[in-house]
């Protein structure tokens with residue numbers, strides 16, 4: 668049975684444009700994958716704490732040497748990683764806030780990017796440990812950035828996912844949402860058409 672993990676990072680939870688586009692894709696994907704399981708991680712409803720020295724110290728401590736508090740912190744991160752490892756398909760809602768990704772998503776990344784768990788260092792450099800997964804990213808933005816140097820998100824998210832072994836990543840953009848009602852409607856319509864293309868049975872089977 669295939670497993671899909673949807674991660675929403677809009678401050679508006681399921682009401683965000685990025686979350687709604689992600690949900691459209693997930694609905695189509697589920698039609699093509701009856702019986703598949705869906706896990707929704709909503710970073711607005713359940714924010715991951717920001718990483719600090721105490722939390723990183725808990726990750727780095729030897730399991731047998733962890734205090735009760737450190738064990739709880741490491742267990743929490745381990746559970747996020749287990750959820751991600753279990754997924755065949757990852758769907759990420761990605762809003763643009765103040766020229767970057769939501770701080771909740773960064774905090775999530777800080778809890779899943781862990782040496783020995785999602786990547787390891789080798790003589791040839793770092794190697795990602797999460798293989799065989801496909802990720803779809805639904806990026807919603809007020810302005811226009813795609814393909815320009817001001818797009819701070821695409822390369823970063825692609826790099827981070829690639830670093831942990833998820834290199835098959837597809838982006839769908841809805842941009843210009845704050846420019847005008849016409850721009851917003853046209854952009855969402857374009858994104859929905861793209862979702863139709865990438866969720867067609869032949870595309871999902873590829």
Ligand SMILES: Cc1cc2nc3c(=O)[nH]c(=O)nc-3n(C[C@H](O)[C@H](O)[C@H](O)COP(=O)(O)O)c2cc1C
Pocket residue numbers: 677678679682683684685686760761762763764765766767807808809810811844845
């Ligand atoms: C706090 C905040 C900061 C934003 N910063 C930017 C920005 O830097 N550039 C931009 O183009 N749009 C910006 N926007 C507009 C969002 O990208 C747009 O509303 C998008 O739909 C957000 O995704 P969401 O609806 O899934 O939350 C911002 C919106 C908010 C609420």
